[in-house]
Amino acid sequence: MIRFVSLRLLRALVTILAVMTFAFVVLRMSGDPAEVLLGPDVPQNVIDAFRKQWGLDAPLWQQYLSYLGAIFSGDFGLSMRDRSPAIDLVMERIPATLQLTIPALLLKLGIGIPAGIYAALHRDSALDRGVIFLAILGFTIPSFVMGLVLVLIFAVTLGVLPSGGIGTWQHAILPAITISIGGIGILARFSRSAMIEVLGQPYIRTASAKGVKWRDVVRGHALPNAAVPIVTIVGFMVGSLIAGAVVVETIFSWPGIGRLLIVSVSNRDLAVVQCILLLIAAVMVVSNLVVDLLYGWLDPRLRAQPAH
Amino acid sequence: MTFANPSETPTRRRGVLRAATSVPPAVGFGMLWLALMVLCALFANWVRPYDITQMDLSARLSPPGTPGHWLGTDELGRDVLSRLIQSVRVSLVIAFGATIISAVFGTTLGFLAAQFRGVVEHFVVMLADFQAALPFLIMSLAVLAFFGSSMWLLVCLMGFYGWERYARIARGLAISAGAQGYAAAVVQLGATPRRVYLHHILPNVASTLIVSMTLTFPEIILMESGLSFLGLGVQPPETSLGNMVGFGREYLTTAPWIMLGPAVVIMLTTLSISLVGDWLRDKLDPTIR
Numbered sequence: 001m002i003r004f005v006s007l008r009l010l011r012a013l014v015t016i017l018a019v020m021t022f023a024f025v026v027l028r029m030s031g032d033p034a035e036v037l038l039g040p041d042v043p044q045n046v047i048d049a050f051r052k053q054w055g056l057d058a059p060l061w062q063q064y065l066s067y068l069g070a071i072f073s074g075d076f077g078l079s080m081r082d083r084s085p086a087i088d089l090v091m092e093r094i095p096a097t098l099q100l101t102i103p104a105l106l107l108k109l110g111i112g113i114p115a116g117i118y119a120a121l122h123r124d125s126a127l128d129r130g131v132i133f134l135a136i137l138g139f140t141i142p143s144f145v146m147g148l149v150l151v152l153i154f155a156v157t158l159g160v161l162p163s164g165g166i167g168t169w170q171h172a173i174l175p176a177i178t179i180s181i182g183g184i185g186i187l188a189r190f191s192r193s194a195m196i197e198v199l200g201q202p203y204i205r206t207a208s209a210k211g212v213k214w215r216d217v218v219r220g221h222a223l224p225n226a227a228v229p230i231v232t233i234v235g236f237m238v239g240s241l242i243a244g245a246v247v248v249e250t251i252f253s254w255p256g257i258g259r260l261l262i263v264s265v266s267n268r269d270l271a272v273v274q275c276i277l278l279l280i281a282a283v284m285v286v287s288n289l290v291v292d293l294l295y296g297w298l299d300p301r302l303r304a305q306p307a308h
Numbered sequence: 309m310t311f312a313n314p315s316e317t318p319t320r321r322r323g324v325l326r327a328a329t330s331v332p333p334a335v336g337f338g339m340l341w342l343a344l345m346v347l348c349a350l351f352a353n354w355v356r357p358y359d360i361t362q363m364d365l366s367a368r369l370s371p372p373g374t375p376g377h378w379l380g381t382d383e384l385g386r387d388v389l390s391r392l393i394q395s396v397r398v399s400l401v402i403a404f405g406a407t408i409i410s411a412v413f414g415t416t417l418g419f420l421a422a423q424f425r426g427v428v429e430h431f432v433v434m435l436a437d438f439q440a441a442l443p444f445l446i447m448s449l450a451v452l453a454f455f456g457s458s459m460w461l462l463v464c465l466m467g468f469y470g471w472e473r474y475a476r477i478a479r480g481l482a483i484s485a486g487a488q489g490y491a492a493a494v495v496q497l498g499a500t501p502r503r504v505y506l507h508h509i510l511p512n513v514a515s516t517l518i519v520s521m522t523l524t525f526p527e528i529i530l531m532e533s534g535l536s537f538l539g540l541g542v543q544p545p546e547t548s549l550g551n552m553v554g555f556g557r558e559y560l561t562t563a564p565w566i567m568l569g570p571a572v573v574i575m576l577t578t579l580s581i582s583l584v585g586d587w588l589r590d591k592l593d594p595t596i597r
Contacts, residue, residue, distance in 0.1 A: 014435045022438070132336075136586075140578040142530050144537045144550070145571040150556060156561050197571075243443045247534055261446070262538065265453035275451060281441045288440065292331055 008292050012285045019281035020071070023274050024064055054080065054260040071278075077271030079264075086271040089260065090279060096257030099172055100248070101241040104179035108237060111180075112187025113230065119188070119220065120195035131188055138185025147178040147251040164253040175252040180246055183237055190233050201225070228299050236292030241282035335587045338580030343394025343398055345577055350396040358387040358436050360394045361545050369563045380565045382556070391547050392569050398548040398572075402463050403528040407521050409467025410528075415517060422482035436472035444469055445534060452540040454533035462541060466532055470524040477520060481513040482491070495518065515592040522585030533574055549574045 038050060051057045056065065071075065076087040119131035138267040155163035156176060161170050198204065199222055207217045238246075246258035253259070257276060332337070346353060357376075364385035372380040373387075379388040421429040427531050448465050455461060482505070492507050533550025535541035535558075542548035544555075549570040556567030 011434070011437060014434060015441045018434070018438045019442050022442070023450065026451055078394065136582050137579060140526060140530075140582055141575050142533055142537075142550075142571075144534060144557075145555060145574060148553070148560060148571070149566060152560060152564060240443055242448050246445060246449070247446075247538065250538060261449065265449060268454065277446065277450065280443065280446055284441045285437075286445070 005293065007191050008289055009015060012289050015285050016278070016281055020068075020274075020278055021064075023256075023277040024067060025060075027270050027273060028060060028063065032070070041274030045166075057096075068202055068276075076275045076278075079272050080269050081272075086275040087267075088117050089272055090257065090275050092243070093255065093257045096166060096254060097245055097249070097258065099166075100175050100179060100245050100254060100256065103172065104183070105177040105237060105241065107176065107180035107185055108183035109234065110281060112184040112239050113191045115184070116188040117195050117223075117226075118193045119198065123196060128192075131192070135185040135192075139182045140187075141181065143178055143182060144251055145153045146181055147174070147248055150174050150178060151251070164178040164251070166254055171252075173250050175245070178248050187230070187237075189231060191226065194229040195222065198222050198225045224298070228295065231294055231298060232291055235287050235294075239287035243280040332587065334583050341576055341580045342584065345400060348393050349400040352393050356390040356393050358390040360386065360391050360547055362386060362390075363535040364472070365481060369559070372565050373562075377571050380563070382563070382566045383559060388566060388569055390571060391552060395549045395552055395570055396573060396577075398542055399529055399532060399548060399550070402459075402466060402542075402548070403525055404531050405463040406466030406469060406528045406532075407525050409464065410469055410471045410524060411474050411517060411521055414471035414512065415510075416490040417471070418475035418478025418480075419482050419509070421479045422486070423501055423505070429479075432475055436475060439468070439472050440585045443529060447577075448531070448535055449538070452535065457543050458538055459542070459546070463536075467529050469531055470520075471529050473520055473524070474517060477516055478513065481516060482509050485509045485512060519585065519589040519592055521587060522581055525585075526581040527580055529574065529581075575596040 021069075038047060048057070053086050055063060058066075067077075076085065076090075078084065079086050079089055115131050119128040122128050122284075151163045151174065154161040161174055163174075165171055204217060204221055207221050208214060212220070242257055243256070245256055246261060248254070249256045249258035250262060257279075261273065263269075264276070321570065346564050364381065364387075366385070367374070367381050368385040369383060370377050370381045370385075372378065374380060377387050377389070379392065381387055382391070417435070421432040443515050451465060452461070482535075485508075490512075491504055491508055494504055529549075531549065532541055533553065536548045537552030537554040539554060542551050544551070552570040553574075556563070556570070559566050
């Protein structure tokens with residue numbers, strides 16, 4: 001068990017390091033932030049001074065090493081726009097994003113999983129078909145189309161909800177619904193198929209043959225076993241709490257991480273983009289790690305063969 | 309035993325006949341729609357009534373149903389139908405190219421992992437971890453914004469979408485094929501690994517891989533249209549479905565038809581592929597029976 005956990009931890013660290021390296025190399029290789037930030041008509045000596053000031057004139061490996069060193073001492077660099085620490089810029093946007101993604105996650109869990117389980121328990125009924133169809137529809141509608149259609153209906157035509165911006169709780173309704181639709185569809189479909197697979201297992205037949213009430217069979221035997229694959233998907237959704245709202249934040253001009261990322265990317269604000277990528281990867285890796293460790297707790301069989 | 313009931317044969321034959329003809333209506337619709345889209349993509353240059361950049365400033369923002377512009381015109385008086393047809397072509401070409409790249413790349417890595425195990429396998433798993441750690445949209449956003457978007461870069465980048473699924477499937481199936489004896493038998497006969505994988509294992513796992521291609525394809529369409537919507541995918545004057553929705557968004561209140569046409573096409577296309585793909589999986593994939 002200890003070997004399993006330490007192996008997973010090591011892999012998580014390597015993954016984060018790989019993301020950091022990838023972000024660093026791609027961002028440095030792809031053009032000079034000096035030209036974008038200062039404009040095209042700036043004399044060469046100003047550009048040189050700018051590059052020297054931000055350490056962009058050093059060889060790439062030197063920049064990389066000093067970047068790594070700074071990260072390990074907790075320094076995430078300064079924004080090239082306004083010289084404030086990148087980490088502060090990023091941190092102050094997180095609450096806004098979570099205001100959308102956490103309600104959306106609750107909607108996904110609260111609607112998706114029950115719908116899928118209900119459909120599985122009433123397999124091939126009209127309701128089951130309805131759930132499948134709505135689920136497929138849910139994740140084939142792109143979020144930007146969904147968002148714009150909701151705006152067209154509820155903000156433009158009916159005028160009952162605001163079409164964008166942040167402020168009252170009403171502002172969060174449309175974006176949160178938009179984010180959740182796809183996830184509801186995925187979870188419903190996934191829990192349905194997980195449940196159907198479990199219901200076909202011999203131990204379910206045994207349990208109901210020995211006279212256990214169907215309700216108890218479902219609660220005591222089917223649900224815990226169906227939980228393992230569902231937890232994987234939920235873990236992925238928790239991991240994307242920070243990153244999952246880029247498009248929707250753009251549609252609803254919501255000042256979260258996604259907006260910051262888009263703006264910083266187009267400004268070539270290296271430190272801020274790197275900081276966001278690192279944060280996103282870290283959250284994702286940690287939630288995957290937690291899911292991996294949860295497996296052992298949910299399914300004792302997996303403890304015996306921890307290699308994969 | 310089979311002769312005990314002489315009436316069984318006709319029943320069974322009718323059953324087979326029914327299985328062949330009874331495509332569910334939704335799947336049938338999906339197939340028709342996809343056929344229409346493919347025809348649109350193949351013959352875009354002949355079907356398009358106007359050139360996609362041809363402006364008619366006197367007929368700006370005409371609503372759908374205007375003679376000559378059946379789906380209306382946009383803010384520069386360009387024909388929405390013509391742009392829609394071209395968009396279908398661009399989006400499908402990108403998604404198709406990317407799906408192929410992703411399938412070939414992923415399957416190759418999966419086979420390599422199955423053949424060499426050890427370090428190679430760990431490396432492939434690490435790459436998959438990396439892919440899972442950085443959401444694809446975020447990664448492409450960073451790459452496209454900093455490198456500038458071009459059609460080739462877009463196709464190649466999208467080609468990295470979902471490769472890890474093929475890798476996992478190919479690796480798993482190749483390992484189990486190795487255990488089934490037929491692969492070992494041809495190895496005994498002196499076949500090179502290349503021959504074993506391409507001529508013996510690949511045909512046996514192809515149906516599963518094709519099914520996962522039908523799952524990746526709509527996701528790539530959604531990913532590309534999302535990036536184009538954000539202004540980072542296909543660049544004007546070229547057009548794509550997401551790109552049209554993105555620009556149409558500014559005329560949401562005054563001219564919603566600019567946005568609704570491509571939005572409906574994206575939805576119907578991804579929905580059709582999902583329906584047909586699911587149906588195919590039930591028919592073809594031996595692993596879920």
